[in-house]
Amino acid sequence: MRQREALNFRTPQHPSLGSINWGGASPLLARNIPKESLEQKYLRINSIRTRDEIFPANDDFNYLPQTYTPKYEVPRTPSRRHKGILLKFLFPEEENIITLGSNSKRKRWFPRWDPKNRWPQGTGVVPRYDNIPLIDLGGDLISNCDRVKVIHQIVKASQEHGFFQCWAEKPSQYRKTYNSVLPRPSLEVAGKYSVQVRKLSLLLLDLICEGLGLESGYFNGNGLSQVQLMSINHYPPSSDPSLTLGLPKHSDVNLFTILLQAGEVPRLQVLEDGKWPAVDPLPTAFVIPIGYVFQVISNGKLKSVDHGVVTNSKVARTTVGNCIFPSSDSRIEPAKALVDKCHPPLYKSFIFKDFSDTYISEIINGITTERYKIHLSE
Numbered sequence: 001m002r003q004r005e006a007l008n009f010r011t012p013q014h015p016s017l018g019s020i021n022w023g024g025a026s027p028l029l030a031r032n033i034p035k036e037s038l039e040q041k042y043l044r045i046n047s048i049r050t051r052d053e054i055f056p057a058n059d060d061f062n063y064l065p066q067t068y069t070p071k072y073e074v075p076r077t078p079s080r081r082h083k084g085i086l087l088k089f090l091f092p093e094e095e096n097i098i099t100l101g102s103n104s105k106r107k108r109w110f111p112r113w114d115p116k117n118r119w120p121q122g123t124g125v126v127p128r129y130d131n132i133p134l135i136d137l138g139g140d141l142i143s144n145c146d147r148v149k150v151i152h153q154i155v156k157a158s159q160e161h162g163f164f165q166c167w168a169e170k171p172s173q174y175r176k177t178y179n180s181v182l183p184r185p186s187l188e189v190a191g192k193y194s195v196q197v198r199k200l201s202l203l204l205l206d207l208i209c210e211g212l213g214l215e216s217g218y219f220n221g222n223g224l225s226q227v228q229l230m231s232i233n234h235y236p237p238s239s240d241p242s243l244t245l246g247l248p249k250h251s252d253v254n255l256f257t258i259l260l261q262a263g264e265v266p267r268l269q270v271l272e273d274g275k276w277p278a279v280d281p282l283p284t285a286f287v288i289p290i291g292y293v294f295q296v297i298s299n300g301k302l303k304s305v306d307h308g309v310v311t312n313s314k315v316a317r318t319t320v321g322n323c324i325f326p327s328s329d330s331r332i333e334p335a336k337a338l339v340d341k342c343h344p345p346l347y348k349s350f351i352f353k354d355f356s357d358t359y360i361s362e363i364i365n366g367i368t369t370e371r372y373k374i375h376l377s378e
């Protein structure tokens with residue numbers, strides 16, 4: 001028999017994630033979702049359903065018109081019955097509850113999401129990504145030799161793989177400073193951590209700037225690296241990972257992300273040569289995926305990489321990502337110093353906000369990034 005249970009979610013998570021409702025999925029999933037769904041209450045139906053039942057391929061499950069006001073019969077719970085008049089007025093629950101059921105013709109709040117693009121990497125056994133460059137930033141980065149070597153490693157990895165891993169301090173110090181961030185940091189720890197990570201991001205920006213041959217401080221100007229957004233992603237275990245939202249295939253919308261992974265289970269999968277090998281979590285290293293904005297600014301010298309997350313049937317996983325973004329009004333275009341007669345611009349110029357507003361929903365739906373590109377025949 002189906003047991004019904006009303007849950008509150010702070011971010012749009014799939015009900016099969018269970019009762020954990022902190023942190024939530026990456027803000028990626030919160031983009032372009034109707035605002036009201038972020039405070040949405042909906043029914044969780046505890047029953048085993050197949051993946052196709054939950055996400056029927058031909059179902060218009062993700063269409064939610066602005067004026068949508070569902071009216072369903074919902075069993076009353078004691079807490080509702082005793083709710084004060086003011087709360088009832090502010091939160092008219094019956095109208096906020098949406099059922100996720102197999103036969104329902106009701107509209108759902110999920111973003112339009114082509115089923116083919118949900119788990120292109122599959123959810124079974126995955127190969128390990130065993131040739132990820134691991135770059136040591138703990139050396140003497142002032143002395144020319146080390147600096148040149150590290151810059152070369154970063155640029156090469158970002159060109160060939162679209163991401164790299166790095167150590168920022170000696171491993172033992174590292175554990176002490178950063179381990180307290182996971183699995184669930186206090187606000188104070190999160191604040192301290194984000195300051196440390198900001199320093200690391202500025203160092204990486206300086207090194208990449210030099211590696212690309214751009215004038216010093218290039219990324220400090222025009223708001224190019226002004227915004228840092230921290231997201232804590234928690235992926236509870238799911239008895240059937242194929243029913244659970246991890247993170248769909250995407251490449252990051254920013255310059256880069258500084259990602260800390262906890263736990264033993266490799267679940268971050270990166271697309272390389274048509275395969276989706278998983279990145280082993282190293283507790284003392286950061287994973288740095290290059291974002292699309294960096295690909296554009298570097299005129300294609302650095303490449304952003306598709307990645308995604310699949311959940312595990314037994315083990316939870318938590319990651320902390322600090323994303324380095326331009327400010328919303330920044331103009332994004334190939335750096336002038338990288339463009340000349342022999343190297344024409346490969347990307348159009350755009351304002352970051354115009355791009356970021358649609359980028360996530362586009363890539364989630366498998367729409368390619370072609371429209372940002374300039375084709376040489378144009």
Ligand SMILES: O=C(O)CCC(=O)C(=O)O
Nearest residue numbers: 026233252268309319321
């Ligand atoms: O949690 C992860 O491993 C990846 C997170 C991610 O890709 C993102 O937040 O963009």
Ligand SMILES: [Fe+2]
Nearest residue numbers: 250251252307
């Ligand atoms: Fe990502």
